[in-house]
Amino acid sequence: MPDAPKTIESLEVEERVFAPPPEFAARATADADLVRRAAEDPLGYWADEAERLDWMKPWQTLLDDSNPPFYKWFVGGELNVSVNCLDRHLDQRGERVALYWEGEPGDRQAITYRDLHERVCRLANGLRSLGVKRGDRVAIYLGMVPELPAAMLACARIGAAHTVIFGGFSPDSLSDRIQDCSCRAVITADEGWRNGKTIALKENVDKALTSCPSVEAVVCVRRTGGEVGWVDGRDHWYHELVAGQPPECEPEAMDAEDLLYVLYTSGTTGKPKGIVHTTGGYLTAVAATHRHVFDIRDDDIFWCAADCGWVTGHSYIVYGPLANGCTGVLYEGAPGFPGPDRWWEIVERYGVTILYTAPTAIRTFMKWGKEHPRLHDLSTLRLLGSVGEPINPEAWIWYQETIGGGRCPIVDTWWQTETGCIMISPLPGVTATKPGSATHALPGVGADIVDELGESVPFGSGGYLVLTEPWPGMLRTLYGDDERFVETYWSRFPGLYLAGDGARRDEDGYYWLMGRIDDVMNVSGHRLSTIEIESALVDHEAVVEAAVVGRSDPTTGQAIAAFVTLQASIEGDDALIAELRQHVATRIGGIARPASIVLTDDLPKTRSGKIMRRLLRDISDDRQMGDVTTLANAEVVSEIAQMAAAARAAGTGE
């Protein structure tokens, strides 16, 4: 890990505070009393939440902490995740819609709990007939079709672990993951839809499988009807496989600590990390956080607009909401297809009450303009959520005003693939929010900010974000690599989980996330967070999106290099660049004035929408660029590199 901050200096002050609306607070599922009880007895809180699930056999030990960091939760307990997400709702709410699904071309399905149960059972039986059994791993490589959550739940039903691989990944990434997990089967589709074009899913699987000897069977959903290659004996059509199967399927009784899934995420090395989540603790954690953070009520229509290929989709499209018997929305396609108001049309059509998305999406909608959401009735919305990166106050306010009509609380939720569930977030009926702050650790969660020595820093300063207590949703290890698990998360500060994020707490104890530790710059001995400077840039009316990195500078150690996307209607020139540099200096202080600003129509992003700052650092330092295959828009890179070289040569630094 590169040099990290002694303390992260924070110069920007955000002073707006929004109290929970009184009528919201009066009805909220999580209240101050819950917070108090959890603070007094965190383990008791988790035990109460676990009691809400259906256990086939009760646990004997709530938490086994005898061999840290290999914690075990609900030891001795047995349950089945698909039973908790489906069967137990059938009596009371079998006819209730579990998922409203909307395909990109405009086809729709309203899938009730009873329907979904039947689909899952048929597929589970089908998988068993192909020889998939308890303890196996199954790769799922699909677009956002109803068969995706069904496949996850079918695996859970028969005790096979799934690894969902985002449909945008290449054959190489696919085969790396399938091999690392030694999957026995792959579930895919002929093609997926994205922006009116097709993605060749089955073809990618066929390429990947040339180097995956463990795979015995491929199940293929017919989605677009496109041509596919076929390997007799290995490949099976999904619809044919399930057609002959009984609509009931005996679930496996799983140990609370049995593997539920592996989800790969990139680390600091080239090899992705297989994050391991188990059964009882994970389900307890996602159900509890879904209920409390999103204030779930019986009549809610909950839309988490993430992809099931990421942890957000696992925890808050599939497992949390279905465990709570909630009605969700699943949208297959791109936000701008066929027009820039597609999302708002969906909100209106289904009467969505809670929307959960990422800052990068919000900034895209800002760029497209207010007129598109205004075309639709968004008055059913009552709560908004954000996840995935720090949300800059300007985007927060836009979200609140333009989408939330000024009436919806916003929950800015901090968590990671590793944490499994939301860790730091407002409780919408309890917490007064500050735009850009994830506020406080949730009930049952212990967080802190520490300095280089692992000492807690006082309010008003920054450092490393750590988690101080085990929690039921925590990753148990990295698949097949206990050593890397200990090294990455538990070795820097013994007894503390290192999140890898920088953060500060303000004078009121509010947490402000400041980006990954390796996104922190050191300019003339001052440690500055990239996100604060990005926020200041985006605060300027001409700017839509900004990314900031530290580039090497012989005088100041690092110099601030900014990459900025302007509003579509604005033409950039040198005068505007000078104005933007001054704007940051005015907003934060002279120390934060960018040395160079490159104007670009697009920033390099991963397929999940995160800006690739690592790449921008390479460009800024004129280094050989690292791997660009995970980029969604690799073509912008060489263009930006040329402009960055020109900006460096022009020597705008000082």
Ligand code: WTA
């Ligand atoms: C970042 C996504 C600031 C953070 C659930 C974390 C955030 C990484 C927030 C995990 C937030 C996520 N505010 N930063 N509300 N939420 N992050 O594993 O850097 O895809 O470490 O999980 O995203 O990303 P991951």
